[in-house]
Amino acid sequence: MKKVIKLMTGLITAGIILTACSGGGQKKSEEQPMQLMSASELTTLNTSVMLDFPDAIVQTAAFEGLYALDEEDEIIPAVAKELPEISEDGKTYTIKLREDAVWSNDDPVTAHDFEFAWKKMIDPANGLVYSFLIVETIQNGGEISNGEKKPEELGVKALDDYTLEIKLTDAKPYFTSLLAFPTFFPQNQKVVEEQGDDYGTASDTVVYNGPFLVENWKQTDLSWDLVKNDKYWDKENVKSDKIHYEVVKEASTALNLFEDGQLDVATITGEIAKQNQNNEDFHSYPTATMNYIRLNQTRDGKDTPLKNENLRKAIALGIDKETLVNNIIADGSKPLYGAVTEGFVSNPATGQDFREEAGDLMTYDKEAAVEYWKKAQAELGEKVKIELMVTDDGSYKKMGESIQGTLQELFPGLTIDVKALPTETALNFGRESDYDMFLIYWTPDYKDPISTLKMLYSGNDRNYSNPTYDQLLDDASEKYALEPEKRWETLIAAEKLVIEETAGMIIISQNQQSVLQNPKIKGLNYHTFGAPLTLKNVALED
Incomplete structure (x- = not known):
């Protein structure tokens, strides 16, 4: 889902809403099936x-x-x-x-x-x-x-x-x-x-x-x-x-259906999630899904402004993740300062979490961001225009508009056009490299840092290429395949290079799956890689 998902981007963050007709307030016929809703x-x-x-x-x-x-x-x-x-x-x-x-x-x-x-x-x-x-x-x-x-x-x-x-x-x-x-x-x-x-x-x-x-x-x-x-x-x-x-695309609709007794589980985001955190039906599940911005360097055979490393660093350092996550997403998600999410994979020798050991990369720095912007203007011209593609699911349009406003205010001469599209359409544009910036989600396909880091190996749909980065990933995959500690150190170095030293992509947040859930629903198994949810064991118990 890189990836696309991947791609492979985050399904859980795409707003999968799990529901059952007998939940919430009013009872429904026992013969009615459980109902699940997808965003x-x-x-x-x-x-x-x-x-x-x-x-x-x-x-x-x-x-x-x-x-x-x-x-x-x-x-x-x-x-x-x-x-x-x-x-x-x-x-x-x-x-x-x-x-x-x-x-x-x-x-x-x-x-x-x-x-x-x-x-x-x-x-x-x-x-x-x-x-x-x-x-x-x-x-x-x-x-x-x-x-x-x-x-x-x-x-x-x-x-x-x-x-x-x-x-x-x-x-x-x-x-x-x-x-x-x-x-x-x-x-x-x-x-x-x-x-x-x-x-x-x-x-x-x-x-x-x-x-x-x-x-x-x-x-x-x-x-x-x-x-x-x-x-x-x-x-x-x-x-x-x-x-x-x-299919239900609005979290507010899911909330209303839950309160009306027509859903057993409703995924909630933003202000709705903030208002319901003390609700006895509120639950929050950890995920390995991240929100991030793809930066495409070549579009229709021509370099985009994102080919400029100073511009990429200006944008990365100019986004206040704390404010964005707490005020716009506001569903319990956390700001994320690296491509590998917290709690996903740990050091094979010490057990230390990857994110903890690798540290925070590209934290908000307004002054440094402005300096990089001035360098970018000197190389690109006083006025720079970029398109930001987002999906029409959940809070992505609001996130995109918040980023647009913040960066345009911080960087005089920068224009960002927000383009909201259905998820499938946006993912297809992404696969075809037909965008400038793309705010999207990502969930690892398998339990290893390289599942995410491989996104920017040369030949990707963002047209990012760095021989040193490629060599680090090759070493982790080949040279150190049977040496876990050296492989681990190499992957940490690769992440630092791609996120901090070259700003190949911009990481925003690590998602939590926040839901209102009828206590009768049992067996929803959430996962940090692969399919974010499995249904084999789900049941509506009396």
Whole structure:
């Protein structure tokens, strides 16, 4: 979600609103299903072309990979029978699959389904966004992506129906956690080929192997249902028979529905969150999702003003994160002073948190910001105009307008145009590098600092490139792959270079998921990477 999400940007911050009809104040019929509400649309059921966080949540409910996350964010076997057998050099993974997993059309789920899906993902003819995760990890992925080798040569092979062998380019300490991400889920080749271009565009164009089936959905729909999958191997531990989704884009609407008894959980932000912090139904869940500003250096073949390092540093130092987070976001989120979020990953030797050890980078400094602005003006001219793209979800437009006002006042001659777009549209513009600045969210795909830091490795959609930075990431991935402490030190140095020394992107905040929640709702499992929420265990208890 870099990433896009990623991308991969933050789903939780995109405002996923979890709800159930019997919650809040007034009671509803016991026959009515639990209801969950999303702040943006579901775009696809094709795990190869996942775009945004709602896709990740629904796909993780409807499909299942080799591994999943428990309530403590620990990796647990799913379609795999057990954790992988890893070779001494860390490059070969052998995984045994359970033999009782089946698709909803009764086909067995086999190692061939994983091999097929991953080779489809890496095929450059398909141009799939998340193929970079395979390029970065699996043997021959980069060469296939560049057209130098064929997809059939990817380092993944079904040794038999229930044994999968994976060969990596280098040891990747995080690789097992990556296998819980939807990109690495299996696909039924027969159904994919039968459906062709229609695969994943509607609920009846796919088959499922996860806890739920999706019903009553096609692209552009604003509602859908999740129904318990009776053919799922672990159906006894699926707590809900049916969940209904509706898209609700305004947190204020969600609050009203909660108070009216029509929702069981409402995500709240801004002033609403501040006003409800003493409400007995108020809950706040930590996340590894951050809000940040992408700085694009080349657009339509021409350099943008953000190519200028002094301008990037002026903007980064001129944003008062404390004021922005406390007065505009105001949902319990925290200002963030680095790309790796607090509480996400710790030093393998000492247990010290990455953020604590790496320290605060690019803290608010009005005087230094003005000095950098003057240097930028000397190089770019007295007047500089920049577009700031934001999504129309949650508080992003308000955040963008606050940043616009603050920076234009601080830097005479600077004009910032705020452009608010639907999330899917904005993410597509981002992927095509058709923007100047883009305020968006990001959630790591897997549990490692490099999941976020890799965003600015050369060849990215922000057109940032720094050979020293690339070398640090290469060293962390290759040279020190089996030396955890040296790898850790190298990643800290890389973050300092990209955030403080070159201002490659601007970090704003680390999100909290603030909600009003009926105490009858149990089993909502929030996560700091991968899909931010899993639904297998969610239930509305009496």
